[in-house]
Amino acid sequence: MKLAQVIWNGRVSAAIVEDGLYRPVPEHTMQDLIRRSEREGVTLAALAAQHASKHGEPLKPIIPIFPAEVWACGCTYEMSAAFRDAEHGTREGFYAYVYREPRPESFFKGTARVCVGPGQAIGIRVDSKFTAPEPELAVVMGSGGRVLGYTLANDVSAWDIEKENPLYLPQSKVYNACCALGPTIVTPDELTDPYGLDMTCTITRAGKVVFEGAVSTSKLHRKIETLVEYLFRANNIPSGSVLCTGTGIIVKEENALAPGDVVTIRVPEIGELSNPAAVVG
Ligand code: DO4
Ligand code: MG
Numbered sequence: 001m002k003l004a005q006v007i008w009n010g011r012v013s014a015a016i017v018e019d020g021l022y023r024p025v026p027e028h029t030m031q032d033l034i035r036r037s038e039r040e041g042v043t044l045a046a047l048a049a050q051h052a053s054k055h056g057e058p059l060k061p062i063i064p065i066f067p068a069e070v071w072a073c074g075c076t077y078e079m080s081a082a083f084r085d086a087e088h089g090t091r092e093g094f095y096a097y098v099y100r101e102p103r104p105e106s107f108f109k110g111t112a113r114v115c116v117g118p119g120q121a122i123g124i125r126v127d128s129k130f131t132a133p134e135p136e137l138a139v140v141m142g143s144g145g146r147v148l149g150y151t152l153a154n155d156v157s158a159w160d161i162e163k164e165n166p167l168y169l170p171q172s173k174v175y176n177a178c179c180a181l182g183p184t185i186v187t188p189d190e191l192t193d194p195y196g197l198d199m200t201c202t203i204t205r206a207g208k209v210v211f212e213g214a215v216s217t218s219k220l221h222r223k224i225e226t227l228v229e230y231l232f233r234a235n236n237i238p239s240g241s242v243l244c245t246g247t248g249i250i251v252k253e254e255n256a257l258a259p260g261d262v263v264t265i266r267v268p269e270i271g272e273l274s275n276p277a278a279v280v281g
Contacts, residue, residue, distance in 0.1 A: 001045040002184045002271075003149065005030050005117075006059040016048050017184055021056025030065040030185070034142060034240045044148055045187045061183040061271075063117025064151055065140060068238040070115060070179055072136070072155050073227050074098070074105040076246030077219050083250045087163055094166070104222055106231050107173060109155065109244060115179045118273055122263065123177030123280035128158035130256040131277075134247035135201040135265040137194060137217055140185050143239040145228040149185035150194055152265050152273040153244040156180070159253075176280040180263075181242065183271040190269075194224060197267045201249050204262045211255040215248035 002017040008024040014033045015022040025033060025048055037047045075081040081099035088094060098105045116122060124131040138153035156179065162172035191197075195218050203211035227245060231237065257263070257277045264274040 001048065001187045001190055003030065003044065003048060003187065004061040004064050004182075004184045006061060008059065012062065014048065015059065016052045017061075018056055020058070022059040022061075023052040023054070023056050024059075025052045031068075031240045034148060038143055038239060043187070043189075045189060061118055063115060063120075064182050064185045065240060065242065066112035067115060067140075067181070067240060067242040069111055069241040070109040070244065071106055071231055071237070071241065072109045072173070072244035073222070073246045074107065076104065076222050076227070077215065077248035078221065079215070079219075079250050080247050087159075088166075099221060104227055104230055106227070107169060109179055110174050114174060114176060115181055116177050116275065117180070118182045118275070120180070120275060121177060121278035122154060122156045122180050122275045123175060124257050124259065124277055125158045125161070125175050126279055126281045128160055128172075130160035130163075130253050131156060131158045132251040132256060133201060133203070133263040133265070135199055135213075135249050136244040136247050137197060137199070137220070137267070138181065138242050138244045139224060139228070141228065141237065141239070141241050141243060145232045145237070147188055147224065147228070149187045150191050150270060151181055151185045151242070152183075152267060152270050153242070154180040154263060154265060154273065154275065155244050155247060177278075179244075180273055180275045182273050186270050195220060197269060199249070200266045202264045203251070203255055203257070204264070205258065205260070210261075211251055213249035213251065217248075219248050220245060
């Protein structure tokens with residue numbers, strides 16, 4: 001099942017997405033639906049089907065969840081580790097080490113405060129000259145790390161700040177509008193193979209495509225369950241949190257985001273996440 005959030009009767013509602021139309025679930029945000037499904041021991045899909053209105057409406061998706069927490073993994077695609085090692089003035093193999101060793105890299109990306117949904121502006125830090133999108137498959141996690149569904153994320157990153165010194169990673173990763181999510185959450189009964197997705201990303205400037213990239217999630221070097229298992233070690237992450245699984249598409253400095261650029265990430269099974277970029281002060 002494809003789920004989303006919409007504004008319906010002036011309120012945020014979870015909704016089922018069918019044939020481009022939205023069937024709102026009255027009185028339930030996505031977090032309400034997750035909490036209730038866990039309390040009642042039924043799947044998100046079954047609960048949504050039971051309570052959604054019968055008729056689909058042509059509404060617009062907003063952010064599919066206001067996540068309690070967002071975490072992200074890094075160097076999970078060879079491309080990301082190799083590019084970062086090549087760019088960095090640090091020890092040789094600093095990023096390759098993390099790609100290779102059993103313990104994955106994971107970092108805190110923020111809360112709903114720094115997240116935006118489809119169509120909303122993603123941030124370019126006022127003190128960054130090289131900010132890039134990082135298109136990623138993301139998982140919505142239930143209690144204990146159960147995978148409730150899959151969505152798309154843009155782990156927008158101020159790469160020049162990370163490159164100056166790896167200890168600046170939190171500043172390159174966490175700031176206003178640093179994370180876009182959406183447009184839908186696809187439940188695992190519908191999206192049965194998260195390692196078989198074709199992802200594309202474009203950057204459009206003044207109507208012209210200035211960057212195009214593509215990756216298959218078959219290139220993800222870790223199992224999602226392994227990423228989740230490490231994340232939950234000694235760390236009780238609340239239900240309704242999101243984990244971004246890392247980028248396999250690398251945007252180089254010549255395509256650094258400029259204000260007004262539009263970044264579009266697409267996976268046919270999940271949809272299209274499109275966001276303009278704007279400077280955040
Ligand atoms: O190691 C820095 C961050 C890596 C990252 O965000 C990614 O590979 O997606
Ligand atoms: Mg990333």
